[in-house]
Amino acid sequence: MAPIDSALRKQLEPAPQFRSAPHNIEAEQALLGAILVNNEAYYRVSDFLEPIHFFEPIHQKVFQLSRDLIRAGKIATPITLKTFLDGNVDIGGMTLSQYLARLAAEATTIINAEDYGRTIYDLSIRRALIIVGEDMVNVAYDAPVDFSPRDQIEDSERKLFELAETGRYDGGFQGFGQALTTAIDMAANAFQRDGKLSGIATGLDDLDRMMGGLQKSDLIVLAGRPGMGKTALATNIAFNVANAWAGEVRADGHTVTTNGGVVGFFSLEMSAEQLATRIIAEQTEIPSNQIRRGAINENQFEKIKDYSIRLQNLKLYVDETGGLSIAQLAARARRLKRQRGLDLIVVDYLQLLTGSSKRSSENRVQEITEITTRLKALAKELQVPVLALSQLSRQVESREDKHPQLSDLRESGSIEQDADVVLFVYREEYYHVMRKPSESDREKFAAWIADGDKYVGKAEVIIGKQRHGPTGTVELAFEGATTKFSSLAQSDRIPERLE
Numbered sequence: 001m002a003p004i005d006s007a008l009r010k011q012l013e014p015a016p017q018f019r020s021a022p023h024n025i026e027a028e029q030a031l032l033g034a035i036l037v038n039n040e041a042y043y044r045v046s047d048f049l050e051p052i053h054f055f056e057p058i059h060q061k062v063f064q065l066s067r068d069l070i071r072a073g074k075i076a077t078p079i080t081l082k083t084f085l086d087g088n089v090d091i092g093g094m095t096l097s098q099y100l101a102r103l104a105a106e107a108t109t110i111i112n113a114e115d116y117g118r119t120i121y122d123l124s125i126r127r128a129l130i131i132v133g134e135d136m137v138n139v140a141y142d143a144p145v146d147f148s149p150r151d152q153i154e155d156s157e158r159k160l161f162e163l164a165e166t167g168r169y170d171g172g173f174q175g176f177g178q179a180l181t182t183a184i185d186m187a188a189n190a191f192q193r194d195g196k197l198s199g200i201a202t203g204l205d206d207l208d209r210m211m212g213g214l215q216k217s218d219l220i221v222l223a224g225r226p227g228m229g230k231t232a233l234a235t236n237i238a239f240n241v242a243n244a245w246a247g248e249v250r251a252d253g254h255t256v257t258t259n260g261g262v263v264g265f266f267s268l269e270m271s272a273e274q275l276a277t278r279i280i281a282e283q284t285e286i287p288s289n290q291i292r293r294g295a296i297n298e299n300q301f302e303k304i305k306d307y308s309i310r311l312q313n314l315k316l317y318v319d320e321t322g323g324l325s326i327a328q329l330a331a332r333a334r335r336l337k338r339q340r341g342l343d344l345i346v347v348d349y350l351q352l353l354t355g356s357s358k359r360s361s362e363n364r365v366q367e368i369t370e371i372t373t374r375l376k377a378l379a380k381e382l383q384v385p386v387l388a389l390s391q392l393s394r395q396v397e398s399r400e401d402k403h404p405q406l407s408d409l410r411e412s413g414s415i416e417q418d419a420d421v422v423l424f425v426y427r428e429e430y431y432h433v434m435r436k437p438s439e440s441d442r443e444k445f446a447a448w449i450a451d452g453d454k455y456v457g458k459a460e461v462i463i464g465k466q467r468h469g470p471t472g473t474v475e476l477a478f479e480g481a482t483t484k485f486s487s488l489a490q491s492d493r494i495p496e497r498l499e
Contacts, residue, residue, distance in 0.1 A: 022126040023055035024119055031116040032059060033107030035066050036077055036100065041110035042070050045117030053124035058091065062100070078104050125163060132159050154327040158381075161334045200261050200344060200385065203240025205487045206474045207461055211421065214241075214344060214385035215468070218420040219376040221350070223390040223409055225397070228425045229459060230389045231270065231348055232483035235278050237387065238263045238346050242316040247341075261343025261384075262315040264336045266329055268352035272318040278483055283307050287481035315341075325354045326374045337382055345382075347375070349389035350415070369414035376418045390415060392424075402431055406464050422465040427478060429455040459485065 034041040051064040065084050066076035074080065078100035091099045136156050143152065199213025214220060214237075224230045244260030267275055281288035284303050290296055291304065317340065319332060329347070336342050347353070355367040372388075379386040392408045404424040409415045416422065432455050459478040463471045477488045 021055070021130060022123045024123055025056060027116045027119045028054055028056060028059045029103055030107065031113055031120065032062055032066070033103040033105075034110045034113045034116070035063075036081075036104040037107045038110045039066075039070050039076055041113040042066060042076075044110070044114040049117045049121055053121050055120075055123070055127070058089070058096075058099075061085070128163055129160075132156060132163070135159075150325070150327055154331055157331050157334060161338065161381075200241055201244065202237045203244070204237070204461075204474075204476060204485065206476070210463055210472060210474055211466065211469055214387065215420070216383050216385060217380045218385045218467075219372070219379050219418055220385055220387045220421040220423065221390050221409075221415055221419040222387060222423045222425065223392050223404065223415075224425040225392050225402075225404070227430050228427055229478060229483065229485070230425055232278065232478075233425050233461070233485050234346050234348055234387060234389055235265075235275060235483070236282065236485045238265050238316060238344070239279050239282065239314075241344050242314050245315040245343075255341065257341065257343050260315070262336075262341040263317065263344045263346060264333055264342050265316060265318045265346045265348070266324065266332075267318055267320050267348050268322055268324060269348055270320070272320045275318055275320075279311070280304055280307060281482045282484040283311070285479075285482055285484075288483065289481075322352070323354065324352075326371045329353065330374065330378050333378060333382060337384075342382060343384055345378070345384055345386045347386065347388040349391065350375075351391050365414070372414045372418040376420075402426075402428075403460075404462065404464075416465065419465060420467045421463065424460075424462040424464055426460045426462060427455075427458070428460075429458065429478075429480075458488065 031041070031045070046067070049063075051060040051067070054060045054063055062081065062085075065081050069076040069080060078097065081100060082097050085096050085100075087096060089096045094102065136152070139147075139152055140149075143149075197208055197213035199211070199215040199218075201208050201213050202211075222230055222234060241261045242263045245257065245262060246259040247255045247257050249255050265275065277288050277291055280286075281291055284300070284307050286296060286300050286304065290300075296304070317336060321328075324332075333342065333345055350371065351368070353371050355370040375386050375388055390409060392404055396402050396404055396408050403426055406416050406422060409422070457477055457479065459476045461474045461476060463469075463474070465471065475488045477486045478484070479486075
């Protein structure tokens with residue numbers, strides 16, 4: 001068969017059809033008509049519908065004016081709206097006044113007002129999805145040389161997350177009344193949580209009393225020198241939060257956290273198996289080195305097995321990927337929140353993250369600045385606390401008093417500035433062991449033994465910075481073999497002994 005001539009092929013091909021963006025003019029007319037007849041219809045859609053959700057510009061204007069009049073305590077009718085609209089506008093051969101009168105005349109009931117509103121709203125989301133998709137295609141075609149595909153993926157994922165979390169339309173100013181309502185709601189929710197805290201309870205009572213729990217949208221930096229127990233403390237907190245999780249299913253099928261929280265743990269240094277071993281050691285009180293070497297008896301093995309079964313459904317999700325970029329971390333956190341919920345992010349540790357390739361090619365201080373800035377932005381975006389671990393510089397070791405300070409943070413400028421809370425974990429016991437004198441010097445050795453009793457099994461969490469609370473020191477108990485932190489029994493809180 002002879003090949004088809006290209007000109008003939010073009011004639012045979014169907015002409016491309018123009019597709020208009022999804023919309024429903026009739027639903028918009030029905031809703032506006034219902035509002036103009038009975039202003040109560042507005043309150044059925046006021047919590048989710050905005051003027052921008054309407055497809056037709058004139059409908060956007062009518063809804064906005066109606067909303068403003070109703071909120072001002074006035075009546076929105078074709079007559080009252082006429083004052084604020086251009087009378088010379090032609091709509092299908094009708095003046096604007098005639099068009100409004102017709103909308104009101106053809107409206108029958110407000111019963112379906114919410115259904116009409118939902119239809120308008122859903123179609124506006126579809127139009128927004130089309131815009132995101134078109135932007136992705138156009139940017140992919142015309143991307144500048146220094147714009148990496150990873151940056152575009154992150155940007156697109158962020159836009160899709162914002163759409164998925166609708167109807168929250170972020171940005172711009174908000175009235176103080178709205179902020180006040182949020183603050184009162186936070187205080188009210190505190191009564192429903194363990195410890196009556198405004199934030200998520202860490203499970204360490206004295207620390208919670210000082211901080212009020214882990215607050216939404218806060219960047220909390222937990223810093224310390226190697227061997228102090230940063231990871232152990234973060235793991236303890238993550239377990240306590242996940243273990244206390246409780247939720248309720250709302251009418252729309254969405255599960256909402258009522259206590260504790262779902263935890264996303266980014267373990268850039270340890271494997272998920274090592275993290276699990278630590279948690280099992282903490283809970284069973286069997287040293288982790290014995291568990292790893294298998295140096296356990298039958299009873300201990302049964303105990304480990306029982307706890308493992310009990311912890312199967314723990315709301316703790318571990319990402320053990322090493323060398324993550326801050327963009328990848330943000331994308332995975334957003335995905336976890338959409339799929340399983342998310343109430344706390346833990347990053348172990350901050351200096352193992354990488355920034356954008358552009359920042360990496362400059363210098364480390366600027367890269368850390370980018371990482372801390374974006375972690376804080378992620379905390380605000382997802383409305384969850386971010387607990388990020390950080391190393392301290394070696395200058396601590398050169399001082400006689402080795403208690404850490406804010407200036408000891410590595411690349412400290414941005415970390416100290418961006419963090420809402422800075423915590424230092426410090427164990428004098430660690431340094432006391434290193435100062436062990438020779439046993440031949442009996443006097444010094446005896447003094448060293450006596451001093452050791454003051455430090456064994458104790459740790460300090462120093463609150464070096466807190467935007468919304470006091471600074472100070474919290475003493476905790478620490479069990480080195482099982483890497484477990486717990487509240488320290490204080491003399492004024494020990495119950496009376498029965499004779």
